[in-house]
Amino acid sequence: MIATLDDLDVEGTTVGVRVDVNSPIDDDDTLADDARLRAHVDTLSELLERGGQVAVLAHQGRPGGDDFVSLASHADRLSTLLDQPVDYVDATFSEAAREAVRDLSNGGCVVLENTRFYSEEYMEFDPERAARTHLVEGLEPVLDAYVNDAFAAAHRSQPSLVGLPSVLPSYAGRVMESELDVLGSIEETDTPRVYVLGGAKVSDSIDVAWSVLEKGLADHVLTAGVVGNVFLIADGVDLGDASSDFIYDQGYWDEIDRAADLLDAYGDRIALPRDVAVARDDDRHELGVNALPPGDGEAAMDIGNSTLDYYRRILSDAETVILNGPAGVFEDERFQTGTQELYGVATDIPTSIVGGGDTAAALRTLGVEGFSHVSTGGGAALRMLTAESLPAVTALENAPQRPAADD
Numbered sequence: 001m002i003a004t005l006d007d008l009d010v011e012g013t014t015v016g017v018r019v020d021v022n023s024p025i026d027d028d029d030t031l032a033d034d035a036r037l038r039a040h041v042d043t044l045s046e047l048l049e050r051g052g053q054v055a056v057l058a059h060q061g062r063p064g065g066d067d068f069v070s071l072a073s074h075a076d077r078l079s080t081l082l083d084q085p086v087d088y089v090d091a092t093f094s095e096a097a098r099e100a101v102r103d104l105s106n107g108g109c110v111v112l113e114n115t116r117f118y119s120e121e122y123m124e125f126d127p128e129r130a131a132r133t134h135l136v137e138g139l140e141p142v143l144d145a146y147v148n149d150a151f152a153a154a155h156r157s158q159p160s161l162v163g164l165p166s167v168l169p170s171y172a173g174r175v176m177e178s179e180l181d182v183l184g185s186i187e188e189t190d191t192p193r194v195y196v197l198g199g200a201k202v203s204d205s206i207d208v209a210w211s212v213l214e215k216g217l218a219d220h221v222l223t224a225g226v227v228g229n230v231f232l233i234a235d236g237v238d239l240g241d242a243s244s245d246f247i248y249d250q251g252y253w254d255e256i257d258r259a260a261d262l263l264d265a266y267g268d269r270i271a272l273p274r275d276v277a278v279a280r281d282d283d284r285h286e287l288g289v290n291a292l293p294p295g296d297g298e299a300a301m302d303i304g305n306s307t308l309d310y311y312r313r314i315l316s317d318a319e320t321v322i323l324n325g326p327a328g329v330f331e332d333e334r335f336q337t338g339t340q341e342l343y344g345v346a347t348d349i350p351t352s353i354v355g356g357g358d359t360a361a362a363l364r365t366l367g368v369e370g371f372s373h374v375s376t377g378g379g380a381a382l383r384m385l386t387a388e389s390l391p392a393v394t395a396l397e398n399a400p401q402r403p404a405a406d407d
């Protein structure tokens with residue numbers, strides 16, 4: 001049983017709130033998209049309005065990446081979204097950070113620096129060991145409670161996610177609560193239930209496909225994106241060198257054998273693309289699977305119209321659809337059709353659940369809306385769909401005793 005904000009006596013309490021605001025970043029190192037920040041506004045404003053003091057903890061990017069930047073611009077944006085001043089301090093758990101947290105008055109909010117600027121926060125620990133990291137030992141003395149709203153990072157066992165809830169009374173924020181509610185009860189949704197697996201997380205998607213087919217949760221699995229390309233190769237289709245090299249370079253070559261095993265075991269419930277779109281003379285050009293391989297240097301960048309017709313027929317009977325990953329390279333407007341059409345069809349199905357950071361961004365870009373639930377998580381949502389436990393959620397379940405709520 002996980003405690004929520006309903007169980008927390010907020011007035012006068014200093015709360016460390018872990019959010020996931022890992023976002024696209026512009027060339028000047030500032031925030032390019034605030035969707036993930038907006039998702040946490042309900043949790044943060046509720047805590048502030050109920051008289052708490054809030055220290056926001058978050059990561060941005062991974063060491064070495066162009067998006068591995070400070071949270072200064074996130075704090076600026078948060079101030080606008082919350083319509084109140086939000087301090088920012090370029091420290092996470094040092095004396096400067098503790099001082100900034102101690103200085104908070106009721107209803108005050110400070111954003112601490114990118115947790116991953118410190119190496120421990122990019123390592124995986126069991127909760128006991130995570131409780132003895134510098135981040136946890138540095139912050140614990142100035143916090144009364146911990147709230148985890150970072151569902152999108154809940155598959156990581158890093159100190160700010162599993163260490164703090166080992167030592168502080170801990171609660172799920174509103175985002176976490178709603179994600180667990182929806183993604184934790186997929187088995188109760190109506191059937192026929194169809195899973196659409198696109199995007200580029202091939203290993204994770206194959207794990208999900210195995211799990212939902214084996215457990216009888218999926219009546220059909222439709223494949224698209226890089227996942228669909230891997231299944232086509234596994235089925236003996238020659239996709240040409242460009243797509244094969246891409247799959248090899250991404251480290252997914254071994255997944256072809258796993259996809260082939262899956263087709264052997266459950267091929268009757270797995271649908272593969274019937275055509276693909278490539279770039280030819282700078283335009284989109286569709287090729288039926290029988291016409292493959294494509295020309296030199298041409299890669300399969302999207303699903304084509306006959307695949308869309310085929311998938312539309314399967315989806316026309318569905319009561320529930322769960323989708324993860326774009327159907328094509330949506331960043332290039334020539335290859336947006338697959339994602340736009342496929343996800344568009346899904347909005348007409350009674351229960352439609354979408355997961356994935358890039359997927360959510362694609363849907364915003366393409367103006368596709370009307371789903372029952374759009375998850376803030378990609379990897380975390382996929383992991384939940386395999387009914388695996390998420391370390392940060394387990395840490396909340398095992399968190400220490402808490403003070404009683406005020407009502």
Ligand SMILES: Nc1ncnc2c1ncn2[C@@H]1O[C@H](COP(=O)(O)OP(=O)(O)O)[C@@H](O)[C@H]1O
Binds near residue numbers: 326327357359
């Ligand atoms: N056919 C394709 N070839 C190469 N990349 C693709 C293809 N289809 C989709 N993608 C890429 O997949 C990426 C998103 O996949 P993924 O990270 O799995 O999504 P999410 O973050 O929603 O879980 C996008 O950058 C998109 O360009």
Ligand SMILES: O=C(OP(=O)(O)O)[C@H](O)COP(=O)(O)O
Binds near residue numbers: 020061153356376380
């Ligand atoms: O963006 C995230 O996950 P996602 O790409 O699965 O949506 C989370 O912030 C986790 O980031 P990480 O995969 O660098 O640990």
